[in-house]
Amino acid sequence: MDFAWTRQQLILKDSIIAFAREQLNDRVTERDRSGEFSREGWRRSADFGLLGLTIPVEYGGQGYDPLTAMLALEALGYGCTDNGLVFVINNHLWSCAISILDFGSEAQKQRFLPPMCRGELIGGQVLTEPESGSAAFTMQTSAVRDGDAYVLNGTKTFLTSAPIGDVFIVYARTSESRAVQEGFSAFIVTRDLPGLEMTKAWDKSGLRTAPMGQLTFTNCRVPVDCLLGAEGMGHGIFQSTIEWERGFFFASQVGVMERLLDQSVEYAQQRQQGGKPIGSFQSISNKLVDMKLRIELAKLLVYKIGWLKREGRMAFLEASLAKLFISESHVQTSLDAIQIHGARGYMTEYGIERELRDAVAGTLYAGTSEIQREVIASLLGL
Ligand SMILES: Cc1cc2nc3c(=O)[nH]c(=O)nc-3n(C[C@H](O)[C@H](O)[C@H](O)COP(=O)(O)OP(=O)(O)OC[C@H]3O[C@@H](n4cnc5c(N)ncnc54)[C@H](O)[C@@H]3O)c2cc1C
Incomplete structure (x- = not known):
């Protein structure tokens, strides 16, 4: 492996550091105290192109290769003192957008990725439950097929961006009898669905500018076309x-x-x-x-x-x-x-x-x- 970065990569790194210092570090200590997410910082990050680093240009992203993206993320962490904002950006990219890119249908990619890159949708991941943390795939949240929808029931917690997010990759059990590798599925769930409610906002020690919450699904009908990949692919995804x-x-x-x-x-x-x-x-x-x-x-x-x-x-x-x-x-x-x-x-x-x-x-x-x-x-x- 050649350890030299190209001139373009180094220019990108410097430009992200300069951008972050000038545009993202406003009132961080104050916002940390009050637990305030920076919508303005989010919007500026979108305009700068940080919300679609490795997403292909055809879906509104920057189309960087993963190694270049690493350097860009490092530069963001170096320049931006609002670690909560950096966390929300990383969560959006690597817990949500990348799953849609890697496993989504063409229609799902067209529907979600461009507005995610533009910052119009904030993405998150919904996996952990009150009784299943490290052993995530002992989860109880169920998704039962009913006509043109899956009906979701259960509670998910410690969710980054739940209070501010618009689109979530949600993991749920679709079979009681199948092995872990086949018994779970992933869904792209939008915030507006009836039956999806934020039931708690968590206050926490650090990353206080990255809001965290708990979501409860009560007979929440998720359209079949929001299944990510095929039924039973949740663990693999x-x-x-x-x-x-x-x-x-x-x-x-x-x-x-x-x-x-x-x-x-x-x-x-x-x-x-x-x-x-x-x-x-x-x-x-x-x-x-x-x-x-x-x-x-x-x-x-x-x-x-x-x-x-x-x-x-x-x-x-x-x-x-x-x-x-x-x-x-x-x-x-x-x-x-x-x-x-x-x-x-x-x-x-x-x-x-x-x-x-x-x-x-x-x-x-x-x-x-x-x-x-x-x-x-x-x-x-x-
Ligand atoms: C800042 C933050 C952001 C998060 N964001 C999200 C999110 O966006 N979406 C989401 O779904 N979840 C999120 N989580 C939840 C996170 O994934 C869980 O907290 C984590 O998986 C641990 O689960 P737990 O807290 O229930 O701890 P537990 O699993 O109950 O573990 C308690 C302790 O036991 C240890 N332990 C457990 N099992 C074993 C084992 N097999 N071997 C050895 N030690 C073990 C653990 O290491 C830990 O020390 C977030 C958590 C934090 C702190």
């Missing part, structure tokens, strides 16, 4: 989607870690104690070295996934490795950044304590750290 989620969401976190490193190096050079810059103390510089090392390793992991996906190859193991390493590195990097900034790191107005709250979420969603270790162990034959 999820296995494919999770590869994109575990790989691509976390490219943005590599960018965040690099932003924290640059900020911390600058602070360590400027802040003087006892007549010396704190960066001259080895216990501080060692933290910065470890931060740098984690970032470089994280980049190798995500670039490899981008390359594998560009070649049309599977990246299941690589995506779990990246998700595990980057989410835990992100937490450690945020802790290091707080420590280097001393009391200022812990004060809300400097924005660094927020980074830690945002980072912790990464060890939970898209499969917890414990689940990633289980997956990797089983791929090692254990």
